[in-house]
Amino acid sequence: MSKLGTILDQIDSGIVLLPEFQRGYVWNRDQVRGLMRSLYLGFPVGGLLVWETEADHGSVRGSDHVGGGVKHLLLDGQQRITSLYGVVRGKPPAFFEGDPAAFTGLRFNVEEETFEFYAPAKMRDDPTWVDVTELFIDGIEPQIGNLTSHPDTMPHFATYMGRLIRLRNILEREFHQEKITGADKGVDVVVDIFNRVNSGGTKLSKGDLALAKICADWPEARSTMRKHLGTWSTAGFQFNLDWLLRNVNAVATGRAQFESLEGVGSGDFAQALTSSERYISGFLDVISGRLGLDHDRVLMGRYAFPVVSRFLHLNGGTFADATQRDRMLFWYIHAALWGRFAGSTETILTQDYDTVARSGIDGLITSLTRWRGGNLVIDGQDFEGFGRGSRFYPLLYLLTRVLGARDFGSGLELKSEMLGHLTSLQVHHIFPKALLYKHGYGRSEVNAVANFSFLTQQTNLAIGKRPPEEYFAETEQKHPGALESQWIPTDPQLWRPDRYLDFLAARRELLANAANGFLAGLRDGTKPAAEPLRPVVVVSEEEVDDVRAGQVKALVEELVAAGCAEPALDSEIADPATGRLLGVAEAYWPDGLQPGLGNPVVLELDANPELARMEELGYEVFTSVDALRGYVARRNEQAAGLADPEPLVEERDTGAQTTTGSESAPVVLAQSGGDQGTVPDFERAMRGVYETARREAGYNATYFLGMVAEHGGLATAKKLLASPVVSDGFAALWERGRLDLTVEALVVMDEHESLFTPHELDIARHRLRQFDFDTTARR
Incomplete structure (x- = not known):
C-alpha cells in the first residue's frame, strides 16, 4: 500500500514512470471529475499494477533526467495517477502525452460538495467555488481568508473548512499496489500481462x-x-x-x-x-x-x-x-x-x-x-459504391485530375496552374440531394459515387440546388465538351429525376471505360509523361441540405469537445479474415471513443446485414446518432459519479428500428384543438401523433411514446429542442418528405408557441427553414 502523496512524490523524483509501450493520456473532464468525487466520498477507485525493474532510459517515457536504480513503471492506473498528479500539482507529469485541459481548472463547491470545471459566469467572485489545485499547492490557510471575507459564508464556516480538510486529505488515501518483479520479466512478458489486465x-x-x-x-x-x-x-x-x-x-x-x-x-x-x-x-x-x-x-x-x-x-x-x-x-x-x-x-x-x-x-x-x-478490368458496376468512403471515390478524383476534366462554370481544366485563384474544389452532387430525396430516392442512391463530380467552389455555389436538366444545358452551350470531360451522359432524357437510376448506370459505364483506358496506359507504358500535377485544395461542401450529414457533423463536434477522439469519416470496415467489405461507416473510432479505452466504435446509419458480423468481430456498433449520443452521455455521467456505479449496459440497436438508448426520439404532429397555449392540449397533440406518423409516413415512433410517458409531452419537446443536433426522428421524417410531422413543426404552431421560450422557438424555426420547410404555412 502507498499513500497518494507518496506516489506523487515518487513521480517527481523519477521513481514512478511509464513504460515506453504505454499509450498516452486519454481521459476527459467528466472522468477526472468522477475520480475526484469518488475519492472525496471514499468510494473504491481501484489499485495499481507496477513493474519493478531497473529500467534504462530507452524503455521508459519522460526519462531524460532520471537516475539509476529500481523504478516502478505504471502498467495499470496511468489515467488515474496522471489525473491526480495534474490536479494536485497543477501541471502534467514528465511522462505526460495528451491534453492537459482534461484536469486544468477543477473547482470544488464547499456548499454543495460537487466538482465542476471553471465557468467564469457561474463561479467568478463566489467564494464557495474553491480552486482544487490551489488548495493542494497553497494549503488551507488562504481559503480561510477567502471564506471569512464574505459574510454569507460565516454561518457555515466550520462546515466548509471541514469539507476542505476532507478534500485535501485524499493525499493520505492508500492505494493498493501489485508489483511484477524478477529478472525473467522482460518487456514481452510484461506486455502480455498488461494486455491481460487491461481487458x-x-x-x-x-x-x-x-x-x-x-x-x-x-x-x-x-x-x-x-x-x-x-x-x-x-x-x-x-x-x-x-x-x-x-x-x-x-x-x-x-x-x-x-x-x-x-x-x-x-x-x-x-x-x-x-x-x-x-x-x-x-x-x-x-x-x-x-x-x-x-x-x-x-x-x-x-x-x-x-x-x-x-x-x-x-x-x-x-x-x-x-x-x-x-x-x-x-x-x-x-x-x-x-x-x-x-x-x-x-x-x-x-x-x-x-x-x-x-x-x-x-x-x-x-x-x-x-x-x-x-x-x-473495371466494370461499370464497380462504381456502384456510395459515399466518400467508397474505394472508387479516390478513382473518380484521380480520373478528374489526370484526364483533363473541366469545370462546368469556367470551362477550364481542373488543374491548379490553369485555375489560378480558383484552385479550391468541392465535391458536387450532380443531381441535388434535396431534389432526389423529394423524388423518393434513398441515401445510398443520393450519395452514389456516380452522382459526384468535382467543380470549383465558385461554380458549385453558382449551381446551388438547380436540377441538371437546367444547368447541363447551359454548360453545353457555353462550354462545349465540358460535360463529356466529366463523363456525363449526353442524352438529355437522362438528366431528369425520374431517369436518375438510368443516369447513374450510364455514367458508371463511362467512368469504367475511362479508368480502364488510363490504367492500361500505365501498364503498357503508353501513358505519355506530363508535367507533375500540382496539388489543389478540396474543401468540404456545406451539408445544410442533408439532415443525416448534419447530424453526424454535430455529433462529432459534440463528442470531440467532450474528450473523445476524432473519428474517421465515411470509412470502410472490412472483415479482417477475408477482406470482404462489411460496410461504410459514417464515423469510425478504430481505437475506441478514447484511444486505449474500449473497443472500436462504428456509427453506421444505413440498414446493413453485415452489422452482426461487425459486432462478432468486437466492434461497438450504433445505427443511430441518438443512441450513440445517449451511450456517451450515460458513460460520462457514470464516470463523473452522477449515475449509480453499476456495470454500464450498452443500449444499441442494429436493426431497422434505431431508437434504443436514445436521449432524443422522433416527435410527430397531428391536428390538435383546445385552448391556445395549454399544456394538456399540447400533451394530447404529442400523444396523438404516433398513429399519424405510422399511418401516413410509415414511421413507427414507439420510443417516442415512451419518452412522452416518462417525461410528459412538453418536457419531451423541450428536451429535443435543447439537443445540439436534430433527432433521428426528424431525420427519418425528412427522408420521407414529412417535416410537417416533426416536433419542431408542432412547436411553432400558433396554439402552442406560448409554451416555449423565444430561444426554443428560434431553434425550431431555424431547423425547419434550414431544410426548406415553410414555417408560415402551419400558422
Missing part, C-alpha cells in the same frame, strides 16, 4: 512491443518516427507509428511479422528508418504528381506502401525508368481498388514481399491478377 481497453499490438524493445537500445526511435509522421501530416497525409514500422520492417528484414525486428540492431533500424522515409516521401510525390492523389481523403492502398518500399530497397532506392514507375502505379491502384490488404495483412504482405524479391513488378501484377480470378 477493457485497447490491447497493445505486436508493433508496440517491437518498438518498445527498439527504444531500449535507441531511445530516440519513437521521437524520430513521430517527426517523420509530423512532416507527412503537414503535407496532408495522416499515418501512424504502426504503419511506419511496417515499412521499416519491410526494408530492414523483408518480412511482415514484427517479431522479425527482434534481430535488428539499433544502428540497422535507424538506417532502415531513414531509407523508409525517403521511399515513402518519394512515392507520395509520385502519387500526387502522376495520379493527382494529393491529400489524405483520396490516398488509396496505404498497406501497399510497404511493398513499394521493399521493391525500392531491392532496386537501389529508385525506379529504373518511367515505365517501371507506371507499372508499379498500375499495380498499386488495382491493389487498392480490390482491397488487397483489407484482410490478413501480414499474410498478404509476406506473399508480396516474396514475389517482389523473386520477380519484381511483373510478378506483383501477375500475382494480383491471379488473386482477382484473372481479371484486372
Whole structure:
C-alpha cells in the first residue's frame, strides 16, 4: 500500500514512470471529475499494477533526467495517477502525452460538495467555488481568508473548512499496489500481462512491443518516427507509428511479422528508418504528381506502401525508368481498388514481399491478377459504391485530375496552374440531394459515387440546388465538351429525376471505360509523361441540405469537445479474415471513443446485414446518432459519479428500428384543438401523433411514446429542442418528405408557441427553414 502523496512524490523524483509501450493520456473532464468525487466520498477507485525493474532510459517515457536504480513503471492506473498528479500539482507529469485541459481548472463547491470545471459566469467572485489545485499547492490557510471575507459564508464556516480538510486529505488515501518483479520479466512478458489486465481497453499490438524493445537500445526511435509522421501530416497525409514500422520492417528484414525486428540492431533500424522515409516521401510525390492523389481523403492502398518500399530497397532506392514507375502505379491502384490488404495483412504482405524479391513488378501484377480470378478490368458496376468512403471515390478524383476534366462554370481544366485563384474544389452532387430525396430516392442512391463530380467552389455555389436538366444545358452551350470531360451522359432524357437510376448506370459505364483506358496506359507504358500535377485544395461542401450529414457533423463536434477522439469519416470496415467489405461507416473510432479505452466504435446509419458480423468481430456498433449520443452521455455521467456505479449496459440497436438508448426520439404532429397555449392540449397533440406518423409516413415512433410517458409531452419537446443536433426522428421524417410531422413543426404552431421560450422557438424555426420547410404555412 502507498499513500497518494507518496506516489506523487515518487513521480517527481523519477521513481514512478511509464513504460515506453504505454499509450498516452486519454481521459476527459467528466472522468477526472468522477475520480475526484469518488475519492472525496471514499468510494473504491481501484489499485495499481507496477513493474519493478531497473529500467534504462530507452524503455521508459519522460526519462531524460532520471537516475539509476529500481523504478516502478505504471502498467495499470496511468489515467488515474496522471489525473491526480495534474490536479494536485497543477501541471502534467514528465511522462505526460495528451491534453492537459482534461484536469486544468477543477473547482470544488464547499456548499454543495460537487466538482465542476471553471465557468467564469457561474463561479467568478463566489467564494464557495474553491480552486482544487490551489488548495493542494497553497494549503488551507488562504481559503480561510477567502471564506471569512464574505459574510454569507460565516454561518457555515466550520462546515466548509471541514469539507476542505476532507478534500485535501485524499493525499493520505492508500492505494493498493501489485508489483511484477524478477529478472525473467522482460518487456514481452510484461506486455502480455498488461494486455491481460487491461481487458477493457485497447490491447497493445505486436508493433508496440517491437518498438518498445527498439527504444531500449535507441531511445530516440519513437521521437524520430513521430517527426517523420509530423512532416507527412503537414503535407496532408495522416499515418501512424504502426504503419511506419511496417515499412521499416519491410526494408530492414523483408518480412511482415514484427517479431522479425527482434534481430535488428539499433544502428540497422535507424538506417532502415531513414531509407523508409525517403521511399515513402518519394512515392507520395509520385502519387500526387502522376495520379493527382494529393491529400489524405483520396490516398488509396496505404498497406501497399510497404511493398513499394521493399521493391525500392531491392532496386537501389529508385525506379529504373518511367515505365517501371507506371507499372508499379498500375499495380498499386488495382491493389487498392480490390482491397488487397483489407484482410490478413501480414499474410498478404509476406506473399508480396516474396514475389517482389523473386520477380519484381511483373510478378506483383501477375500475382494480383491471379488473386482477382484473372481479371484486372473495371466494370461499370464497380462504381456502384456510395459515399466518400467508397474505394472508387479516390478513382473518380484521380480520373478528374489526370484526364483533363473541366469545370462546368469556367470551362477550364481542373488543374491548379490553369485555375489560378480558383484552385479550391468541392465535391458536387450532380443531381441535388434535396431534389432526389423529394423524388423518393434513398441515401445510398443520393450519395452514389456516380452522382459526384468535382467543380470549383465558385461554380458549385453558382449551381446551388438547380436540377441538371437546367444547368447541363447551359454548360453545353457555353462550354462545349465540358460535360463529356466529366463523363456525363449526353442524352438529355437522362438528366431528369425520374431517369436518375438510368443516369447513374450510364455514367458508371463511362467512368469504367475511362479508368480502364488510363490504367492500361500505365501498364503498357503508353501513358505519355506530363508535367507533375500540382496539388489543389478540396474543401468540404456545406451539408445544410442533408439532415443525416448534419447530424453526424454535430455529433462529432459534440463528442470531440467532450474528450473523445476524432473519428474517421465515411470509412470502410472490412472483415479482417477475408477482406470482404462489411460496410461504410459514417464515423469510425478504430481505437475506441478514447484511444486505449474500449473497443472500436462504428456509427453506421444505413440498414446493413453485415452489422452482426461487425459486432462478432468486437466492434461497438450504433445505427443511430441518438443512441450513440445517449451511450456517451450515460458513460460520462457514470464516470463523473452522477449515475449509480453499476456495470454500464450498452443500449444499441442494429436493426431497422434505431431508437434504443436514445436521449432524443422522433416527435410527430397531428391536428390538435383546445385552448391556445395549454399544456394538456399540447400533451394530447404529442400523444396523438404516433398513429399519424405510422399511418401516413410509415414511421413507427414507439420510443417516442415512451419518452412522452416518462417525461410528459412538453418536457419531451423541450428536451429535443435543447439537443445540439436534430433527432433521428426528424431525420427519418425528412427522408420521407414529412417535416410537417416533426416536433419542431408542432412547436411553432400558433396554439402552442406560448409554451416555449423565444430561444426554443428560434431553434425550431431555424431547423425547419434550414431544410426548406415553410414555417408560415402551419400558422
